[in-house]
Amino acid sequence: MNKNRLEAFSDGVLAIIITIMVLELKVPHGSSLQALTPLIPVFMSYVLSFIFVGIYWNNHHHMMQLAKKVNGKVLWANLHLLFWLSLFPFATAWMGENHYETWPVVMYGCVMFMAAMAYFILESALKKLHGPDSEFANTFGTTIKDTVSCLAYVVAIGGSFITPWVGIACYVFIAIIWFIPERRVEKKIA
Amino acid sequence: MNKNRLEAFSDGVLAIIITIMVLELKVPHGSSLQALTPLIPVFMSYVLSFIFVGIYWNNHHHMMQLAKKVNGKVLWANLHLLFWLSLFPFATAWMGENHYETWPVVMYGCVMFMAAMAYFILESALKKLHGPDSEFANTFGTTIKDTVSCLAYVVAIGGSFITPWVGIACYVFIAIIWFIPERRVEKKIA
Amino acid sequence: MNKNRLEAFSDGVLAIIITIMVLELKVPHGSSLQALTPLIPVFMSYVLSFIFVGIYWNNHHHMMQLAKKVNGKVLWANLHLLFWLSLFPFATAWMGENHYETWPVVMYGCVMFMAAMAYFILESALKKLHGPDSEFANTFGTTIKDTVSCLAYVVAIGGSFITPWVGIACYVFIAIIWFIPERRVEKKIA
Amino acid sequence: MNKNRLEAFSDGVLAIIITIMVLELKVPHGSSLQALTPLIPVFMSYVLSFIFVGIYWNNHHHMMQLAKKVNGKVLWANLHLLFWLSLFPFATAWMGENHYETWPVVMYGCVMFMAAMAYFILESALKKLHGPDSEFANTFGTTIKDTVSCLAYVVAIGGSFITPWVGIACYVFIAIIWFIPERRVEKKIA
Known part of the structure; x- marks a missing residue:
């Protein structure tokens, strides 16, 4: 079974997720620089989520390069990953618009964690195949x-239940350690 | 005639349908966990529709793998299928926001049924070709x-005219029996 | 120069145009069947525009199958076509929400006419190349x-300045005559 | 490493950016021709940004045609470019809805400038590779x-701090000089 459509479909969903997140940057009514101030936390959470989607896209790209084939289980494992990624815009907007309060930050972490688990399941399904x-x-x-x-x-x-800044710091930390693509993979597909 | 663009276009439309459905999860104004409560039925119908779109994508993928060619009739049969699938976000949102009342549940079933018929017509057009x-x-x-x-x-x-829960139960049942991809196809394209 | 990305990009834009048009079917607040009544004209104009986008996609698909190469002029002629097609959702929504009054119907015709001209320019650019x-x-x-x-x-x-129904009748007529793909092309690429 | 997915993903994001910009053309409530008047500045800024996205797509297309390979740095340089391009709809809408006042015009220029820098960084990363x-x-x-x-x-x-029309004139000027694709590249990939 061919992996091309799985890649194309995932690219499509990821491309739309990224662009839907930016829709939360609602155009302000005023035209002064101050009109942009309330958008700063929304913008910051957009940047964070953009980097996370970028990381997923990069790693997905690397992983699928080495995959020789896919099967029904892999297709569903991939859809499962896309499901959690599709909740990023919601989690990002809720966090950004509520100025990083406890529950939105917790929810953001839960969605990220489920996406990480889904990625792990996809990797395992490919490994088994x-x-x-x-x-x-x-x-x-x-x-x-x-x-x-x-x-x-x-x-x-x-x-985050102590202070949401613990959550934020962790998310930034995770983004940083994953920013660098997998060297061992890059060598193999050089 | 080449089947690649038909696949690419269908992937694009399906990817957008999935992501449009998630837009109905409107970001709540509060930041408490309770602020998410009214979203639960909307979320449940999103999950159901996500699985249905996933089933269509998987089966479409499988079917097109075995198709060697397409013609004008197949292109239109495919667009006809995409038309009904494009109504999923509307039907999903109407059902979710009205807490599974009779007419929205009936309408959801009608759209699903028309999509199933359209898929059958596409399969027949390919068979004839x-x-x-x-x-x-x-x-x-x-x-x-x-x-x-x-x-x-x-x-x-x-x-659903007796109680909408009959409808919901049937949709969940259909999702379950289609969740498993076509084994006879998977064997052929292994 | 390669035509694949031109096809992929056009597919992407057309897929999004179709799905954006469906967003105008705004989810009604009530759950009765009557709540859908005001959506009927919007739905009818969605069906009409879906068929037009389908016609453009089909003919674009056919035309690009026979194109062996593209150049800078073709890329811009294609973007010019996509520009007018990108105005379909706006024209469709304005017409549907105003129950087919004069100016919206005229505007719809103008956008359709410009798209037809743009398609003709693209065909000419490919012919010259x-x-x-x-x-x-x-x-x-x-x-x-x-x-x-x-x-x-x-x-x-x-x-349409006499009565908008002249315009509607013409659009339906045009949709019907273009519904059938180009037989002479289908023969060539059989 | 394969460049196809980078192209496909970029095409997807660019296609969505173009179509999101058109969503700012909000359907007016009236059906008279005058109802469209307030949309004229929004429409003009849509045309300008459409041309800019078209220029980026064309040049990206040309550049990737000559690229033989990509690596992790190129993937991130490309995502960085897409990030700034993803802010075009916001910058375009803010400028159009505020009738080209100072700060929105300045902001538009900043986003465009960052996108230009990002493009330059991507080109450098590819050159180095x-x-x-x-x-x-x-x-x-x-x-x-x-x-x-x-x-x-x-x-x-x-x-733009003297008069925003300086900014507008410069953007139009830049669009014109970039409208023509790179002849030296077209020759190479003829």
């Missing part, structure tokens, strides 16, 4: 980065 | 699943 | 259908 | 057009 001795299985293992970001999400969600 | 002895015609026949879901739609639409 | 003896130039000439629809647009725009 | 002796590096150098438009942005942003 390619077999334990495949190049795919050898390239993608659980890394320290996976474990650290998983822990960071837990800290973010729990810590 | 490939000829009765083609691999395509041998792989895709009317199955018991087709008949059962057709009946389930009729029960859903009729039963 | 491929040369007068190419298969492309031999396949696509000005047909009686082109002349008739051009006249029909003029009648539609002028006649 | 292909090496100084590659066909890519030989084709794309800093041209007089780059320098002139950079200066024009500075004049536009500064001059």
